[in-house]
Amino acid sequence: MQLKKIKGQMSLAAGVLLQVSSPSSQAQGSEWDVDSAVLLYSEGDGRVSAFEPAIYAGRDLQYGDRIDLRLVIDALTGATPNGAYATSQAQTFTTPSGNGSYTTKAGDTPQDDTFHDTRVAIGADWTMELDRLSKLTLGANLSTEYDYTSLGISGTYARDFNNRNTTLTAGLALNNDLIKPVGGLPAELMPMVTQDSPLNRDGDSDTKVITDFLVGITQVVDRKTIIQINFSLGLTDGYQNDPYKILSVVDTNGDLASTGIFNTGTTGNLPYVYEKRPDSRQRNSLYFKTVHHFEEDVINFSYRYYWDDWDITSHTLDLKYRYQLAESYLQPHIRYYMQSAAEFHTHNLLLGTDVDTAGNVLLDYASNDYRLAESETLTLGLKYGIPMGENSELSMRAEMIRQTVTDDSNVPAAEATPDLDAVVLQVNYSFVW
Amino acid sequence: MRKLSFIVLVIVITGSGCSSMGVQPWERDLLAKKSMKLNPDYLDNFFDEHIYFSKEATSGGQGVGGGGCGCN
Incomplete structure (x- = not known):
């Protein structure tokens, strides 16, 4: 029995050694691991659609170093809710440029349908082996679209302990983002005006700086199980408004404000004001992940608890189960997410309470962006992957996403934020080149 | 402050328990599989x-x- 066990361990050891010395995984500097994909994302009701081709390529270099490169192109079209809510009458809004307008039918949630953009994002990571047990990864990212540019650098140090069964990680990332909205920066909490009127603007562009710290531990538990725990601290300083989001201003009857400064005929002001968020935010998260190998199948589970000083907390559960078929695999996916509302999230602004008769908003901050509301998201997905040769794989996945705003209990049903339903379709082809 | 104390506690407990966990080098056959990576589906995760x-x-x-965006 003992001999059989030793023989088994010897063959395992030989297998591992052979695997380590195989050309595909050794630092030969001659082969790229390439993963290419095309993603289609489509929301219902004429909302956002996206087409995203992406390619990732990584290659081992000499002395244990490695380089990883990625390119993503993101073409977006469609409509997105502007923050005002549905009323029993048609509503007309001015486009961000101020040169046009769009009208929402009575009973429909107002959406800005002038939204279209193409984003190009590139990134590179260089991993250096500092010594036998430690590595440093330096990264750079650039993402650019019509009204937004993001430039970031990052560094992650990882050191193995305990016979390489424990890895401690520390990371730091800095991002500098430039926001240059169509038509300029809306003046915070000031009214939207009618088409071709002088816009309430406060400059052309602004910036924000994002700093993220991370410490983590990864532990091999046994031959079939690995766990990871990360703690992240993020600080964001600068412009954090969505420049295209507004809030409805209503009178005590619940109708859109139409008197005084909101008398559109005499002032040119519409009964909507641009949102305002704090210019600083501290974000924290605790993240746990485990991967476990059953006889053939693999389960990948993660949980994240998040909290910040905008009073938002969230819980994210993510589970993927890889059923190994003969050659191919099938991977169901379920993700559940719930968040509380930002402290300044509000459905509307009430004239006389939140807004005085001169049109001054009496709140420090206000936003009706549905993404800052109490909400939950459920994702169900399925992926199928099949090997196409020794080092290549073709895979396809389909996912359905439903996002529901859950704090509309005090809001009339006609004004409630509609559910967001989205479908994701993706095809991947990975190969060694 | 209570949250930070909890995080410190988790790290201490995790760290102190780590030395008794793990495998020998020749027991890493399953751990070496791509499906056993913490993030095996790189582009899926990115999207x-x-x-x-x-x-x-x-x-x-x-x-x-990973970079930011002005996503709507």
């Missing part, structure tokens, strides 16, 4: 992070870097 970043108020946790 998902982007989608949920643009639709939810909270993000991150897995690592640092």
